[in-house]
Amino acid sequence: MVDSKEIIKKEKEFIVPAYGKKPIVIVEGKDTIVNDADGNEYIDCLSGISVTNAGHCPDRLVRAGQEQMAKLIHCSGVYHNIPATLLAEKIAGITPSPLTKSFFVNSGAEAVEGAVKIAKKFAVTQGRTGAGVIALEGSFHGRLGLSLTLTGQAKYKKGFGTFANFPGVAHAPMPYCYRCPLSFPDCDIECARKVKDIIKYHTTADVAAMIVEPVMGEGGIIVPPKEYHDLVQKICKDHNVLYIADEVQTGFGRTGKMFGIEHFDIKPDILTMAKGLGAGMPIGGYVTTSEIADSLVSGDHFSTFGGNPVSCAVAAENIDYLQEEGLISNSEKIGNQVRKRITELQNQISLIGEVRGKGLMIGVELVKDKKAKTPAPDETTELAKRFMKKGVLVGTGGVLGNVIRFQPPLCITTEQATKVLDIFEEEVKQL
Numbered sequence: 001m002v003d004s005k006e007i008i009k010k011e012k013e014f015i016v017p018a019y020g021k022k023p024i025v026i027v028e029g030k031d032t033i034v035n036d037a038d039g040n041e042y043i044d045c046l047s048g049i050s051v052t053n054a055g056h057c058p059d060r061l062v063r064a065g066q067e068q069m070a071k072l073i074h075c076s077g078v079y080h081n082i083p084a085t086l087l088a089e090k091i092a093g094i095t096p097s098p099l100t101k102s103f104f105v106n107s108g109a110e111a112v113e114g115a116v117k118i119a120k121k122f123a124v125t126q127g128r129t130g131a132g133v134i135a136l137e138g139s140f141h142g143r144l145g146l147s148l149t150l151t152g153q154a155k156y157k158k159g160f161g162t163f164a165n166f167p168g169v170a171h172a173p174m175p176y177c178y179r180c181p182l183s184f185p186d187c188d189i190e191c192a193r194k195v196k197d198i199i200k201y202h203t204t205a206d207v208a209a210m211i212v213e214p215v216m217g218e219g220g221i222i223v224p225p226k227e228y229h230d231l232v233q234k235i236c237k238d239h240n241v242l243y244i245a246d247e248v249q250t251g252f253g254r255t256g257k258m259f260g261i262e263h264f265d266i267k268p269d270i271l272t273m274a275k276g277l278g279a280g281m282p283i284g285g286y287v288t289t290s291e292i293a294d295s296l297v298s299g300d301h302f303s304t305f306g307g308n309p310v311s312c313a314v315a316a317e318n319i320d321y322l323q324e325e326g327l328i329s330n331s332e333k334i335g336n337q338v339r340k341r342i343t344e345l346q347n348q349i350s351l352i353g354e355v356r357g358k359g360l361m362i363g364v365e366l367v368k369d370k371k372a373k374t375p376a377p378d379e380t381t382e383l384a385k386r387f388m389k390k391g392v393l394v395g396t397g398g399v400l401g402n403v404i405r406f407q408p409p410l411c412i413t414t415e416q417a418t419k420v421l422d423i424f425e426e427e428v429k430q431l
């Protein structure tokens, strides 16, 4: 048996401490369950941050990876490659019709940066500069240079100066209805209307793209009204701004549909993906229209590992698996059950400010005082700790650090969800 204390000690010695870690060593996973090195079992309600949508190590995906590995592990982007081509064809089949051409990378941040890069090149091919890019306050798009700049939360940027502050990036207000002084629909979607002002007052009037998460993930599982997305899309179109839907977190069944855009009838020019695409294999990418794709010429962009045959073979199998096993409809079904029960509890428990989400992308915002909506970040951290002690892994997040995140594998059963909710009810009542 692995000595977990020894591993944690070694990790401290040999791994760069870029982020805080929970005090467990995960060694195995099957479907919704993961096991740690000390023999404890957990219901995974975070899916490695929304990655193992298909569940941990499903036999069919493991086989697809093993078979491809035995044939060819790597060939690099300078050669034609079968799994990448077949995956791109599959993605063209599940995304809205003008989106047909994909580019594969290895992570969400790379997908986002690649998407913005091609949007800028597209603007240049139209005789523009494409100098501007708009993102949302409270958004999360990654932690590299440009993606960190796009991320609309100072807590991720602190200490990184110009690395987190690329020129040309402006931020528009987030559609955070729960904390907005106005109320929907009387607000006339002021936050969406503001995008026009941002273009007018905060850019050089030549904006290549606006990037939006259909449901904001790290920002606190924030679901904008459909009208918000409608209006932002219209403003983008009117100003010749490409609309990038960042589906890195919402994609591949997470929200109860294949993509988050389907809830809102969003028709993006570019769609980014990662996380749930590869079922745990490292892969990201974007898909766009032929016209935009053709603005890149040979040598404009490259990734050594992008389109890795093993990652692509697993991802292609994963797309079939999610559909054929009914996991996307299970995401919708269980997600509805979970939100319904927490909404019922909301009336009895003062700590629950709001429950929101789509499918199995669920956030519960905790507040000390329902009327004043005073955020309860300490209680949020404490609740996540208590969950772990009782054998459930949940996430925490939100711009104010007071959102409990339930994002389990989409194969979670009603029995497992009920067990999680029973623990939630007991612990949240005690808190």
Ligand SMILES: Cc1ncc(COP(=O)(O)O)c(C=O)c1O
Residues within 6 Å of the ligand: 107, 108, 109, 110, 112, 140, 141, 142, 143, 213, 217, 218, 246, 247, 248, 249, 250, 274, 275
């Ligand atoms: C919407 C969104 N975009 C981009 C990213 C960055 O992905 P990665 O961590 O793979 O770089 C994330 C990660 O949480 C995300 O949620």
